[in-house]
Amino acid sequence: MQTELSKKLGVEHAIFGFTPFPAVAAAISRAGGFGVLGAVRYTAPDDLKRDLDWIEGHVEGMPYGLDVVMPAKKVEGVTEADVEAMIPQGHRQFIRDTLAKYGVPELAEGEASGWRITGWMEQVARTQLDVAFDYPIKLLANALGSPPADVVERAHDRGVLVAALAGSARHAVKHKEGGIDIVVAQGYEAGGHTGEIASMVLTPEVVEAVDPLPVLAAGGIGSGQQVAAALSLGAQGVWLGSIWLTTTEAELPSPRLIQKLLAAGSGDTVRSRALTGKPARQLRTEWTDAWDDTNGPGTLPMPLQGLLVADAVSRIQKYEVEPLLGTPVGQIVGRMNSERSVQAVFDDLTRGFERAVDRINRIAGRSGQ
């Protein structure tokens, strides 16, 4: 499964995998794809260094990349404490009441929430880059579009390609103007922050809008047939996020959460502002329902919502409070029905791709070619 882009990056398959877990990223690259480590949770540079060292030791010389969440616009001098002070008391009370209703215990004294907003702040993302540029990463992706010009330049000086996620052709064109090399066109079906346009419509729109830049199709891809469909729409590869969550190499914090993912159908996700303040696709739970209920206080804008719910989300995960337990995941969760190794997922993707190509060849009257 070779495209111009996969050849340029020296990978066997044009399958890119976003993951917050180093072991998954390394396994994707070893399997012949391109592993991309999500950096947003690394607020301490030493933690990122430790995990990049680990990847280097386990990637067997195959290429890999890093994904940051870097805002294009700078917000000067705003600290987490300033943001915290903007949260209304009524919202805090709503959280206390909701957690009390489900009997969610407190975190232990001094136990920090595992999930903070600081990874979304430009200065933190820049610290992550200072660490990452000491490693032979081949790709830098940004969840929030084109990174600032000096970051693009720094990446290019090191021979690192820059990718940016886009949920519309308009955004994709803006990213292209920002000097990036690859657009990840992410459809409505995708896990995490999503726009409103489905992959089937979005992929060809973005391909045409940014031509000749290479486009990776993201959102709703979990089988080789879907990979073939994305490549037919003009993408030079696919970018998968959800499918890796239930691989044996993933380190999800809760066994119950894994069971929920394995049991979920494609209709069990919701695009909700409950997690970050921006629409993000995730498992639908009684927690997202509470936030999306018109009788509730409603969500706050990013970054307030993320800060507001950080401790609550950590408590729900730590104590595995079933009805509230969720995670960002896309509609493809309906196909995630067993725990498999990354290599097994890859074998399934490549075999399914070959079957799809054979089928289309037969339909086109080219059997045997």
Ligand SMILES: Cc1cc2nc3c(=O)[nH]c(=O)nc-3n(C[C@H](O)[C@H](O)[C@H](O)COP(=O)(O)O)c2cc1C
């Ligand atoms: C658990 C999870 C966390 C994600 N976090 C990020 C992130 O930090 N940065 C980013 O660029 N994309 C993030 N995404 C989106 C993925 O990069 C990818 O575009 C998306 O998962 C593709 O659609 P799929 O979920 O249908 O495979 C996340 C997705 C998931 C499922």
